[in-house]
Amino acid sequence: MRIARFSTGEGVGFGVVEGGPGEEFVSAISGHPFGPIQFTGERHPLSQVRLLSPMLPSKVVAIGRNYADHAREMGGEVPEEPLIFLKPSTSVIGHGEAIAYPVGLSRRVDYEGELAVVIGRLCRDVPAERAREVVFGYTCANDVTARDLQKKDVQFTRAKGFDTFCPLGPWIQTVLDPDDLAITTTVNGELRQSSRTSKLMHDIPALIAHVSAVMTLIPGDVILTGTPEGVGPLDVGDEVSVGIEGIGTLTNRVVSRD
Amino acid sequence: MRIARFSTGEGVGFGVVEGGPGEEFVSAISGHPFGPIQFTGERHPLSQVRLLSPMLPSKVVAIGRNYADHAREMGGEVPEEPLIFLKPSTSVIGHGEAIAYPVGLSRRVDYEGELAVVIGRLCRDVPAERAREVVFGYTCANDVTARDLQKKDVQFTRAKGFDTFCPLGPWIQTVLDPDDLAITTTVNGELRQSSRTSKLMHDIPALIAHVSAVMTLIPGDVILTGTPEGVGPLDVGDEVSVGIEGIGTLTNRVVSRD
Secondary structure, three states, X not given: OEEEEEEOOOOXXXXXXXXXXXXXXXXXXXXXXXXXXXXXXEEEEHHHOEEEOOOOOOXXXXXXXXEHHHHHHOOOOOOOOOEEEEEOHHHEEOOOOOEEEOOOOOOOEEEOEEEEEEEOOOEOOOOHHHXXXXXXXXXXXXXXXXXXXXXXXXXXXXXXXXXXOEEEEEEEEOOOOHHHOEEEEEEOOEEEEEEEHHHEOOOHHHHHHHHHOOOOEOXXXXXXXXXXXXXEEEOOOOEEEEEEOOOEEEEEEEEEOO | OEEEEXXXXXXXXXXXXXXXXXXXXXXXXXOOOOOOOOEEEXXXXXXXXXXXXXXXXXXXXXXXXXXXXXXXXXXXXXXXXXEEEEEOHXXXXXXXXXXXXXXXXXXXXXXXXXXXEEEOOOEOOXXXXXXXXXXXXXXXEEOOEXXXXXXXXXXXXXXXXXXXXXXXXXXXXXXXXXXXXXXXXXXXXXXXXXXXXXXXOOOHHHHHHHHHOOOOEOOOOEEEOOOOOOXXXXXXXXXXXXXXXXXXXXXXXXXXXX
């Protein structure tokens, strides 16, 4: 099932996306999607709603250097334990919203396509073998990064924390085996990243176990699982898309912040 | 004015703390304290309510190495620009709640007493000269840190992100000049940190300008301004207090997490 959050101009809500490519429609649901779903009866062609970030997470926990080939291109090793950092909730945007390039503060802003895991249950200290029980679904993410500030600060927070630097979407796929999915990133239609989630060094159950041993996770919280090799720069005017097999494609334009 | 969040057993709300030491009472207010305050008429002796974290921040932005003498004791320099990192909202606890020592994951958990700034207005790109307009008030904070994990990970997120690792309180003082306040940390009554906020290398207006140039701040968000020299370890059973002139004293016991 594909769960979206959308705006019709008259209000904001969650819905289920049904139908094939180009013919999708959204069936609105009451309240939130964690638990039994009740349809309101309201139905819109997808083309006539505005998709929003599919969740408003209380926190976005991201994982550094979790594909060996990306760790190598960054000049480092895959850490023995997952390396975690946080992106603020104010960095989250949805499919179709603009990434604001902080001109004047950074001269090098990179895309990083990633598989995102959306948490469905309040949980802590989740053993890896039970991790799937706390997953609500999966979506595409772009861990946008001001690479020059990341190098300068060492701490990733500023470089990865700007408003709009966490596109998520277009929706959450709740029925999916995430273990071996094709993941690609394109810029203006050109392929820049192409890998498979089977190359994750620390897999999703290991990440959930690791993160939830530190911090309680709340429904809607998001874990970004790391980016494969091929990261590179974005410019103002670019259109960047992260596509994941079985989920869909998250597309955002880059605009100047000022 | 001192704004607290408290529980009576019958519910949770905000209130104004009035009266002198040992004779304080809390006058409950309607809704939240951002804006005109309306008293409900309900009034409790402070000793008969349970204080909670005075805010539930959407994010806690913390500043690294912002006192020169602490930067030195950590073996580094004060960064030219403020160094920011995030603590998750799930790490926040209030006065009197227990810090849970993650035994088995860390063997060295340190206190770090800090002045915390609570944001009162939705804001972005706040110029330093207007920073005071977005401040709701000030409280005491303890940026509890698993020092061994901080060294291992380099990224601060795990070391500083455990549940209960961000005590805030006991309340928010809204009328205060924060520029030269005594700040102390004691463990079991012994003085461990003693400094003044006048020694902040990047002052509060500079911090607000820096952080809000990266991320939108939301009412209730918290900025921890950094810790002075004298950081050191906590053990299970310890009682740690952070006291700031004009605000009050934040006290928490350390318990084993398991």
